[in-house]
Amino acid sequence: QVQLVQSGAEVKKPGASVRISCEAFVYTFPAYYIHWVRQAPGQGLEWVGWINPDTGDTQYVQKFQGRVTMTTAKSINTAYMELRNLKSDDSATYYCGRGVQGFGDLWGQGTLVTVSS
Amino acid sequence: EIVMTQSPATLSVSPGERATLSCRASQSLGSNLAWYQQRPGQAPRLLIYGASTRAKRVPDRFTGSGSGTEFTLTISSLLSEDFAVYYCQQYNDWPHTLGQGTKVDLK
Numbered sequence: 001q002v003q004l005v006q007s008g009a010e011v012k013k014p015g016a017s018v019r020i021s022c023e024a025f026v027y028t029f030p031a032y033y034i035h036w037v038r039q040a041p042g043q044g045l046e047w048v049g050w051i052n053p054d055t056g057d058t059q060y061v062q063k064f065q066g067r068v069t070m071t072t073a074k075s076i077n078t079a080y081m082e083l084r085n086l087k088s089d090d091s092a093t094y095y096c097g098r099g100v101q102g103f104g105d106l107w108g109q110g111t112l113v114t115v116s117s
Numbered sequence: 118e119i120v121m122t123q124s125p126a127t128l129s130v131s132p133g134e135r136a137t138l139s140c141r142a143s144q145s146l147g148s149n150l151a152w153y154q155q156r157p158g159q160a161p162r163l164l165i166y167g168a169s170t171r172a173k174r175v176p177d178r179f180t181g182s183g184s185g186t187e188f189t190l191t192i193s194s195l196l197s198e199d200f201a202v203y204y205c206q207q208y209n210d211w212p213h214t215l216g217q218g219t220k221v222d223l224k
Contacts (some may be wrong), residue, residue: 037161044217045218095160105172105173107163110160
């Protein structure tokens with residue numbers, strides 16, 4: 001079944017880093033971008049950035065520049081998003097999505113990141 | 118950054134009724150607009166892209182229309198599974214941006 005499966009929930013202290021994985025199943029991984037969005041509790045969706053798994057090209061929303069890094073491991077069909085210097089308002093569910101043009105046609109189940117001292 | 122504004126914030130509808138959701142962009146998008154449905158505790162689900170093209174396995178009671186700065190998602194006859202939050206998203210320019218969502222709930 002075509003799907004994206006994300007890593008499990010994380011609890012981190014302020015200032016720490018988190019790395020979330022997103023594994024793709026049953027489609028040609030390099031053929032589609034991977035987008036990352038997040039959703040704070042009770043709030044709407046917010047774009048974080050995207051990566052082209054074929055070339056490694058990335059584009060990040062400016063507010064995350066310098067704190068986020070997106071990478072992929074083509075050999076295992078997996079994308080990663082690392083967010084550094086975590087703050088309490090980074091607490092959110094993070095979703096990876098398979099990108100077609102500029103939208104996501106398939107989304108992972110989400111990874112809850114809680115930032116708390 | 119393109120600002121996306123959805124209205125209304127909440128739409129109360131009875132099963133079987135029609136729901137009309139609006140999305141306005143601060144700049145012209147052409148047809149580079151998508152709609153997503155999000156049920157509680159679930160990931161977003163793509164409904165519409167290119168302003169009016171249904172994604173795979175999306176029932177034909179969902180219809181997207183509009184271009185430029187004004188867009189509409191119509192659900193022709195609501196089923197219980199359609200009670201959810203709906204987001205519009207522009208992909209005409211970076212950063213991609215989404216509206217704040219319209220919650221469709223039970224009247």
